[in-house]
Amino acid sequence: MIRARELTKRYGDKTAVDGLDFTVEPGMVTGFLGPNGAGKSTTMRMILGLDRPTSGTVTVNGHPYAESVAPLREVGALLEASAVHPGRTARAHLRWLAASNRIPAARVDEILEQVGLTDVAGKRAGKFSLGMRQRLGIASALIGDPPIVILDEPVNGLDSEGIRWVRRLCRELAAEGRTVFVSSHLMSEMALMADHLLVIGQGRILADDSMTDFMSGHAPSYVRLQTRDRVQARAALTAAGLDVVDVDGELRVSSRDAAAIGDLLFDAEVRVHELTAVQSSLEDAFMTLTADTVEYRAGTTAAPNRPEPSEPALAREGALR
Numbered sequence: 392m393i394r395a396r397e398l399t400k401r402y403g404d405k406t407a408v409d410g411l412d413f414t415v416e417p418g419m420v421t422g423f424l425g426p427n428g429a430g431k432s433t434t435m436r437m438i439l440g441l442d443r444p445t446s447g448t449v450t451v452n453g454h455p456y457a458e459s460v461a462p463l464r465e466v467g468a469l470l471e472a473s474a475v476h477p478g479r480t481a482r483a484h485l486r487w488l489a490a491s492n493r494i495p496a497a498r499v500d501e502i503l504e505q506v507g508l509t510d511v512a513g514k515r516a517g518k519f520s521l522g523m524r525q526r527l528g529i530a531s532a533l534i535g536d537p538p539i540v541i542l543d544e545p546v547n548g549l550d551s552e553g554i555r556w557v558r559r560l561c562r563e564l565a566a567e568g569r570t571v572f573v574s575s576h577l578m579s580e581m582a583l584m585a586d587h588l589l590v591i592g593q594g595r596i597l598a599d600d601s602m603t604d605f606m607s608g609h610a611p612s613y614v615r616l617q618t619r620d621r622v623q624a625r626a627a628l629t630a631a632g633l634d635v636v637d638v639d640g641e642l643r644v645s646s647r648d649a650a651a652i653g654d655l656l657f658d659a660e661v662r663v664h665e666l667t668a669v670q671s672s673l674e675d676a677f678m679t680l681t682a683d684t685v686e687y688r689a690g691t692t693a694a695p696n697r698p699e700p701s702e703p704a705l706a707r708e709g710a711l712r
């Protein structure tokens with residue numbers, strides 16, 4: 392378990408992390424999300440004792456990580472995949488880590504096998520591709536068989552097979568009862584991997600919810616309706632208590648039950664061309680939630696202080712009503 396209380400970090404005038412209170416529970420994958428500059432890396436660094444909080448505390452298993460006597464056996468972390476001496480082979484790197492943490496040498500071959508690096512174990516890390524370095528970073532995190540695993544952008548540089556492997560690995564680690572805390576900018580991947588989400592923006596918590604609650608609260612579902620009889624359809628749906636928005640000639644109905652809407656329109660003698668239940672994505676939900684906290688943004692011709700609004704966000708705000 393990881394627990395932060397009023398965790399704050401300032402760099403001069405800049406408050407990177409602003410009074411965070413959260414608990415990362417064991418037995419599940421917790422996704423850590425936030426736009427660039429939100430304070431994710433700073434938070435992870437403070438958890439690992441690499442940065443000192445300006446105020447507040449963060450503990451792993453009830454004590455600050457810096458006080459750990461066998462750090463790699465307590466917390467395994469991947470912060471930067473390239474943090475390996477380039478002249479060292481993968482096996483030599485892992486042996487060195489094992490020796491310095493009193494981990495049996497036999498564990499090295501076991502972990503090389505687990506991350507799929509056995510065949511290149513004798514190769515220098517400097518010659519590794521980004522994907523191989525990522526795997527070596529994950530091996531380094533897991534060598535001490537730690538109950539807490541922290542992975543910052545673990546799928547960076549991995550191909551589809553590698554991404555699936557990381558997803559399976561995280562889910563297995565959580566199923567074994569470990570605390571798994573993972574950041575990623577790949578929303579589609581996070582949606583498949585995480586059970587719980589911690590979302591921050593400008594150093595503050597925006598959401599701390601189970602994936603299910605987060606999606607139902609922030610990623611609305613709707614039914615898309617194409618018909619020539621829009622006026623009649625709208626009247627029938629509104630009379631039934633449903634919200635309807637017109638987006639470029641397509642009606643969006645605030646419901647997830649396409650069949651019920653089909654029946655209702657049939658009774659109202661409305662000819663339907665398309666009726667599709669649409670679930671907005673984690674990315675839509677994330678963009679809507681963090682819209683006002685984004686620190687770096689490319690120039691856009693749309694509204695200057697908000698991201699390009701996602702379709703469901705438009706629907707929810709009734710902007711096109």
Ligand SMILES: Nc1ncnc2c1ncn2[C@@H]1O[C@H](COP(=O)(O)OP(=O)(O)OP(=O)(O)O)[C@@H](O)[C@H]1O
Pocket residue numbers: 402405406407425426427428429430431432433434686
């Ligand atoms: N050593 C530092 N000195 C000054 N400011 C810093 C330092 N480290 C981070 N910051 C600032 O603190 C804020 C949070 O940065 P942090 O790297 O934790 O964000 P992040 O969520 O990890 O971003 P990204 O997704 O881009 O990695 C940013 O505004 C950043 O510029």
